Amino acid sequence: MFQDFKLVDDRPVVIQVKEYIQRLIIKGALQGDQKLPSTREMSGLLKVSRNTVIAAYEGLEEGGFAYAVPGKGSYVSALAGYLAEDSAEAEDSAGWQFDWRARMNDYAVSAVELDIMKPGIRAPKETISFTSIAPDEHLFDLGDVRRAFLDRMAIEGQVLLNYGYAKGYKPLIDYLMRYMENKGVDISGKDMLITSGFTEGFDIVLSALRPASRRGAAICENPTHHTAIKNLHLQGYQITGIPMERDGIDVEELERVLQQKSRTFDLAYLTPSYHNPTGIVMSPAKRSAVMKLMTRYGIPVIEDGFNEELRYSGAHIAPLIATAGQGNGVIYIGSFSKVLFPGLRVGWVLADRELIGYLESIKRARSIHTSTIDQSILYQYLLNGNFDKYVRKARAEYKRKYELTKACCEAYLPQAELSGDGGLHLFLTFPTGVNTRQLLDACNAQGVIFTPGDRFFIHEGEGTNTLRLGFSRVADENIKRGIRIIGEQARSFLRT
Amino acid sequence: MFQDFKLVDDRPVVIQVKEYIQRLIIKGALQGDQKLPSTREMSGLLKVSRNTVIAAYEGLEEGGFAYAVPGKGSYVSALAGYLAEDSAEAEDSAGWQFDWRARMNDYAVSAVELDIMKPGIRAPKETISFTSIAPDEHLFDLGDVRRAFLDRMAIEGQVLLNYGYAKGYKPLIDYLMRYMENKGVDISGKDMLITSGFTEGFDIVLSALRPASRRGAAICENPTHHTAIKNLHLQGYQITGIPMERDGIDVEELERVLQQKSRTFDLAYLTPSYHNPTGIVMSPAKRSAVMKLMTRYGIPVIEDGFNEELRYSGAHIAPLIATAGQGNGVIYIGSFSKVLFPGLRVGWVLADRELIGYLESIKRARSIHTSTIDQSILYQYLLNGNFDKYVRKARAEYKRKYELTKACCEAYLPQAELSGDGGLHLFLTFPTGVNTRQLLDACNAQGVIFTPGDRFFIHEGEGTNTLRLGFSRVADENIKRGIRIIGEQARSFLRT
Structure with missing residues (x-):
């Protein structure tokens, strides 16, 4: 025992020692009323200072996982309820499985169905993503x-x-x-x-x-x-x-x-x-x-x-x-x-x-x-x-990006109608017939994604020719490259 | 004009100047296309540095509340929609009053009815209050x-x-x-x-x-x-x-x-x-x-x-x-x-x-x-x-208070049954007949308050002889004094 103790860097050693022993107690590897190794022994076993072990034992005692017998040492507390194996109902409990899905009401089911974030596109890191309208954290x-x-x-x-x-x-x-x-x-x-x-x-x-x-x-x-x-x-x-x-x-x-x-x-x-x-x-x-x-x-x-x-x-x-x-x-x-x-x-x-x-x-x-x-x-x-100071800086930067994005759209996507007087995104409306979900698939294959606009419309089937371009977190060169790619893909859609 | 400007201590002066002028614009005291005093003049009028005024004017321009005419100075923007008086529908709008109460659903009405915090006791500062079970922020x-x-x-x-x-x-x-x-x-x-x-x-x-x-x-x-x-x-x-x-x-x-x-x-x-x-x-x-x-x-x-x-x-x-x-x-x-x-x-x-x-x-x-x-x-x-460190300290302190509170209850409230194995409060059950809401009124008159226990019971009329004593934020001497007073008042209830 005590061979598998491994220190990690980012946490106080006392806590790591305490939690390690606590887990052995909970798992039943150390049993109730069993004597713990002396602090000197444990210090050698775990290769930590004796003071660390003393403090860890104190922590275990305060937590009710051990108790001290004066003159004799520290003993493991007899814990109640910790080991399912101990109790008669263990098998019942393990078998106690609810079908939670069947217990969900319409609200919960709709919350999942309408949750567009859950099935969100998991794009590789190098993808140029126009999906976010969150601020640029830089x-x-x-x-x-x-x-x-x-x-x-x-x-x-x-x-x-x-x-x-x-x-x-x-x-x-x-x-x-x-x-x-x-x-x-x-x-x-x-x-x-x-x-x-x-x-x-x-x-x-x-x-x-x-x-x-x-x-x-x-x-x-x-x-x-x-x-x-x-x-x-x-x-x-x-x-x-x-x-x-x-x-x-x-x-x-x-x-x-x-x-x-x-x-x-x-x-x-x-x-x-x-x-x-x-x-x-x-x-x-x-x-x-x-x-x-x-x-x-x-x-x-x-x-x-x-x-x-x-x-x-x-x-x-x-x-x-x-x-x-x-x-x-x-x-x-x-x-x-x-x-x-x-x-x-x-x-x-x-x-x-x-x-x-x-x-x-x-x-x-x-x-x-x-x-x-x-x-x-x-x-x-x-x-x-x-x-005021921050908004001045942010506004200047976003305005620059807004104008760049707008210019790129005008250059590479002349077929799309553009809207957006400010903020962190532009909205594009293509001639009917261009389905932006299909366009998204085509662009995604080229490493560019955006938000198809239909999800912003009240009824299914509306806005299928629209998309939203969030530019706040896209680098200048990627704005240019990304919109050029969207433009190329859109042209092939318009031809067909 | 500009006589009522007053600086406060805790905010940047530029922002105070900007907001002061902005408010004059919104109120209509400064009108669209009116020229603002030169930065030098304004500096004298408001008794702030000229650089401050320059920065404030820039802020107004960025915010769309003013515009600069090169070589001439700063002018007030013509704002739209800011003055209800300006618009034809002003009187309609002022008269646009909803009866929100009538539009609240059962959930909202119940949320208010069941909200015990809203009508909570507003006790004077020197009151000894056992109502909180929040931690002691000290x-x-x-x-x-x-x-x-x-x-x-x-x-x-x-x-x-x-x-x-x-x-x-x-x-x-x-x-x-x-x-x-x-x-x-x-x-x-x-x-x-x-x-x-x-x-x-x-x-x-x-x-x-x-x-x-x-x-x-x-x-x-x-x-x-x-x-x-x-x-x-x-x-x-x-x-x-x-x-x-x-x-x-x-x-x-x-x-x-x-x-x-x-x-x-x-x-x-x-x-x-x-x-x-x-x-x-x-x-x-x-x-x-x-x-x-x-x-x-x-x-x-x-x-x-x-x-x-x-x-x-x-x-x-x-x-x-x-x-x-x-x-x-x-x-x-x-x-x-x-x-x-x-x-x-x-x-x-x-x-x-x-x-x-x-x-x-x-x-x-x-x-x-x-x-x-x-x-x-x-x-x-x-x-x-x-x-771990904090819980050790907090636990020692709360345990001391817990035992003090318990001892005081045993000494001053022998007629009440006591429960509470830990935490930040004790619960008392008096002989039936002692109504703790009435007891609270009597104690409140003596400068002591607690939480009547009936609000923790499922049905109206239950637990009217119970109360909760939160001790975490009460000083030792007040724990003693407060419980002694509750004891005195409770005795007079038991006599009657």
Whole structure:
């Protein structure tokens, strides 16, 4: 015994010795009330210092795996329940197999079916991938993030590590309320809930709303963010998609749909700025028109503040919630995920104060509260003025890449219609007949992948001639090479 | 204009100047195409350096709030949608008021009704409060947490800040799988999902299971963790409570309930170690007996690993999932929240691999993934061997407080039956007739509060003579003084 002990580099030796012996006890190789080798002996057997063994034995005693007999040495505790072989029911237990698949409800089954990440393309490392719209981590200013963490820990480390509040970290809420006020939002009568990113905020909002009939009815831009489509479906909503035009949602079609007497809608989900996947910014005139319609038909709007900060040209445009003034019909969900750090899971819901009260209780029931460390790092980072500095740098870099990608598309993919006014991706629409899933297969064989656009459309069979190109994490030369390859493959599709 | 500018201390001056002017633009005090004062003038007006104004103007231009005319100066951009007053629909919008309460579904309404934190007692600062079972933050080793963060950031900071995986941070999963193996768990055929604490894990598991009939049926210890009761109710479960005995759940009563032909149960939720609120550890014999019954009746067990590490005496006892051997019927949910840092929202679900696959997709739909920063700090903290060191310190301190609290209860509250074998609280049962809500009112008037025990019971009217005393965050002298006061008040209740 004790021959198979092997030290690894990256963990304290005492813990490695303790866990090694503990495992022998649990496996039954060392039995209850058996005397352990003396610390001197064990030190020789494991080739570690005697002090290490003394500390490891103490650890075992504290953990209840051993006990000391004064003057005699350390003995193994008689453990209960650790060895299935010991107990009469061992065979029953080993045979206790559930068919979990049969016990999954529709929600769980749909969650897997609608989960596009699971069967995601596993591409070899050298593949040129336009699938990601996550930020380029090389832009991250790690030093500033470290400093934000250390600053905040110095101020209130003990508070950060203990329980926080379901509603969120107060200094961050105050900061973001002012931030939204600076975007022109009238915050009177409104309040904020901090969530683990946009997705949790959206899911909590959906889970609180009572649809007018058994199945909810939602209006969305078509195409739209596939996570939104997924979560609306998971919550039982039927979705009516309104086509996109060059300057945002087709307002005439929207009005036509709303006028149908036979239908009522429970909510609209809209992404007015740098819309995912088309990258289109809704024009001020359309924003006005949309808000008028929503007001007239009494339909609450969930506004996705996605990428609002990644504007590359033109003047600022107010979010819909600012346009609504004191009205309480817009639920704004914001996040810095794409602009700053997706790893910090922080988003926010800004909405009517009474509504936030309900959402707060749901948040508490679901996950108690959002990571205080994440919230406080974000807060201090913002407070230190790093955000402005970082966004300036990131915007310059992404703008450059955006223009490069656009130029490459115009050069190599003249047959495709291009959209995207900012953000981290462009959207391409090919002549009907070009199936982008087949195009993807052909490109993949050439070492280039992208996101086929159909997954952003409400109904099966729509958008089969579209694709999304995320450029944020692709090197310049690969942007050129990748788009050239897509162009070559697309031409052969157009010929056939 | 520009007279009301006031600098605050804790933010970069450039940002304060930029936001000040931006707000004037949004409010309409500065109008579109109006020329801004020259940087020299503005520097004098705001009493900041000219370089500051130059940088602030640049920031406004980048943000689309101003534009530069070469040789002439900076001008205000004409913003769209920012002023509700500007637009024709302003009055409609202001009048656009939803009655959100009327749009909340049963789930949202119940979440508020069952939310005991919201109407929680707001006690003055000098009150002696036994309501918390959160750890004492003075024990936190902030230096080690800081080091864990810096170590991990140095190794892979860019990875930590970008998107992670729904399943969790791989190094942490590997670590925790080994950790659970060291508790005797057979991990073959099992897998792990990292969640934002126990609560999210529990909620995700419940939301995946398909009950045999329309309303699910669950078995719990009675009393039990009130968050579990809340979330079971929110998911539509009817709960059958099995009374607690000194060594855990009443097995005879459990068997009697299971034998009823008319009823089937979808799951059991059990906390075998340091049960909340009674603090009782289920005996090895009962663990065997319970697992036999669950196997015989085919009822999956959700095991709450709550406080397993806060053992103050006796040998280690294996969790139920270890007792189950290769069986896949136990879903173990663990968390270091109470032992380590609740602020790090990290828990884990260890269960059958196929089941984890479903839960992973639900997790992705709900919040994409758990904070990578939290997960990586926890991982590095564990890897550095800080956990053992910290638990040793915390356990010594809590054990001392536990014994002090116990001694005080025995001295001042001889009329109450005491339970609690470890953890951060004790549970008291008074003779029937002592209503602990009334007792709480009386004690509150004397500056002492605790948690009335009835909220941990399944049915209204149960446990009205019980209370929970959380001692982890109460100073020694206050433990003595507080319990003496509870004793005095209780005596007057017993007399009447």
